[in-house]
Amino acid sequence: MNRARLLLGSLRKMSAMPAILLFFALLVANSFIMANSLSRSFLVSYLNNTTPVMCIAIGTSVVIICGEIDISLGAMLSVGNVLLIKLLGAGVPYQAAVVLVLAASMAMGLLNGFLIAAMRGSSLLTTFATSTIYSGLALLIMPVPGGSVAREMSRFYNGSLLGLPAAALFFMIPYAIWKIYKRTTHGMRLYAAGYDRNKAYVSGVNVTGEKIFAFVFAGFCAGMGALAITSSLGAGDALIGAAMSMMAISAAVIGGVSLSGGYGDVTGSLFGSLFLGLITVSVLSSNVSPFVQQLASGLILLFGMLGAMAFGMKSGKKRN
Amino acid sequence: MEWPLKRTVNTKNIRVLLPSIVVVAVLLIFGATLSGRFISVRNLGSILMTASLLVFATTAQNIVFLSGNNGIDLSIGAVMSMTALVGPMMPIGTPVEFAFATLTVIAMGAVCGLLNGLGIRVLSIPPLIMTLIMSNVIYGFTLFVTKGRPAMELSKILLGVNKTVFPMIRVLTICGVVAVAAAEIILRKTRAGRKLAIVGDNPNAAGLCGLRVSLISVAAYVCSGGIAGFAGFMLVGYAGSAIMRMADSYTLLSVAAAIIGGTSVAGGRGSFVGGALGSLVLILLTSILQMLNIPQGARFVIQGVLLAVILLTNTRSEKLRQ
Structure with a gap:
């Protein structure tokens, strides 16, 4: 009994809890709307579609934990997407193209990190400016949508790996990197830098370094997202990521990451993005008129956020 | 209570405006050297009119910034798109009906702002x-109400915002100037405006002074929503038609314009005149880039680089080492 209460208590303290609960609640609700919604084929295709947002949500969360914000990841994903298609179209082998896309994304993340951590720009405004630059770059690389992807990539993406859908690999790699980083002393420093950068600085934390890491890592996540979405769609579109930055921020906050920095973890954001993805699927598959769908998904999101906030307040962990 | 107010009115304030004034002048000269057409009365008139639409959005954003507490309103574009689409659905045949419709769109925006503020x-x-x-x-609500139909047939009264009153000055420009002047006077000279600045400067101190911080913050969002509602209505009058999400870009542009104009994201400090100048900077920039006739992608890149430079010179957090 005591142990059970202890377990319950520690579950409530978990910042990811509201997002996990919301996700499973919606999954159950969805199974009433859609007959086959718990079938493997549905879950796999749903995961395939949600993976790009999950990748970006990981990056966004790490940046938010570090006390900043990044609204340019969607634009970065667009650049990665069109760059990959262009490289493949030019006959570059896909292994090299993948490496180049990841390098380009990390370079864009580095630019963000440099402007914000070293030049001390405001993160919201600076990433707004760089997101304009990146979406311009994407449009320059590919003004009209099109192109095609190496067959190996889409086959790999839609296939399975060790019994799990291979798409999961795309967000599991950044997730694993972050989990390892978090375990090192650097992880603690990154949290400290986000919680209170001045106190962290006087305690000897390299705040600038941690912030630059966060932005470069976010760039890497956007690159993984670009690989995922390109393998999934098999085409390039310079506007494909435009809406994703904001979605990822919502996912992070539902997932219990505090916008004031230094609190929360990436696990919650993954469930947050799964929740967001499921809203779209449920609303589309329900029989409501298309004109009501967007309103319905907006309201579900709003109430989900209210629930997550109320939960956070109750467990006394909210610092926003 | 006088204290934060003085700080916003003294000569430092003029210095805050200086960078944007200089940038406006530089852009005007640059535009003029590119083409004589740029400084024609007709072109400048249209730039001023386009800028005044952004001025409304920036004024709305500025109010929320001034109220502090990490205030920011990212729903301005959505509210503008909503009233641009829903506003023309009302009968606007006579001036009385027009006045009623205007009040309705302002109320719609204000309700959105109220929900924001309460949340x-x-x-x-x-x-x-x-x-x-x-x-x-x-956006969901707009789609639900309009069933995705664009607003096409507009009444003559609404299209009247395009009318030229004097050379270079259109009706919409006058609206913009009046709005900025009114907002600036309210901020500097009235009790409500001073309360807003004090709350934004230091909410805890304001609360201890007996100001109702929550009420004032919510009121800031309501005002922001109301102004955005009005701006959307003017936008459709200016553009002649409206489609879903047409005002999307105004959200982040208004943030940028307010910051360029010297408003502090931390709250309590800023000016509406500065915001108007910031809007003018952004619109001049866009129109020069459009005139150069370069592809959209390159335009975005140049715009982004210039924006980054302006924002980085204007707003930098203090050094860690102190």
């Missing part, structure tokens, strides 16, 4: 997230 102050959802989600809800 932020009562449920303590971070402003960034609350207004972001609110904009999703507003």
